[in-house]
Amino acid sequence: MKPALSVIKIGGNIIEDSTELSRFLSSFSRVQGPKILVHGGGKKATSLSEKLGIKPSMVKGRRITDAQALEVAIMVYAGLVNKTIVSKLQALQCNALGLSGADAAVIKAIKRPVKSIDYGFAGDIVSIRTKTLLSFLETGLVPVFCALTDDGQGQLLNTNADTIASELAIALSSEYRTTLYYCFEKPGVLANVYDEASVISHINKQAYYSLLREKQISEGMLPKLENCFHALDHSVHKVCIGDITMLQAKSSNFTTLTL
């Protein structure tokens, strides 16, 4: 049987709260076996944009990234957030290696083609250098990816962190039995977004389509679920959505997704 691998993504609301971030990193450092962390930081990018007088714009949970928004994304994701997380993990004896997709050319992307919406400098992933990633994992390093990729021609691209996590999980599923965890501030996918007690413990594709039809999911949850099913469709062993407690062995209050 293939060895296990955990690909864990944390979202902007956890990153924004330093106590929650420390709690998460402490749980993450205790996850056994090879692991990869992918972080967002959308909320921090939005607040820095506003401070700089740049109006942020999101469509269906994805940022419209003009040249100024891209600069903010690079500063926040690859700089402030990535280096803060790497340093905190090092203090927890977790040998983190901070990366964007451009580093060691691990993730290649293309600028999203303009269809009905022009997302600007947003990246769509085209390939992943699995061998390079495997070499990091085999030496005991813990890759920590921010939400940036590049096109191989010197252009950095803002790339949804949920998508980076699912594409990394898919690429590594040829070598590992991969579990993909989406960790955010709520305990799972909620039947009623205003009621934290309404966690849906299990969602299959049929249930997903009916949640979409009934408009029970919106904003950032739209790309998240899209990425979950894309991962399951492409050999990822297991996908879970929940809060920080999901990483603890005894926790069962989160959402598991299956085909």
Ligand SMILES: Nc1ncnc2c1ncn2[C@@H]1O[C@H](COP(=O)(O)OP(=O)(O)O)[C@@H](O)[C@H]1O
């Ligand atoms: N049914 C739902 N259950 C849980 N969250 C939902 C749901 N529908 C919409 N959401 C929204 O999706 C958000 C999570 O998406 P997002 O902000 O992109 O997460 P992340 O923090 O991982 O980046 C939640 O904060 C919530 O406001």
Ligand SMILES: CC(=O)N[C@@H](CCC(=O)OP(=O)(O)O)C(=O)O
């Ligand atoms: C293209 C695109 O939408 N990129 C995202 C990348 C950050 C991200 O995914 O952050 P969260 O996980 O905190 O939402 C953005 O700029 O918001």
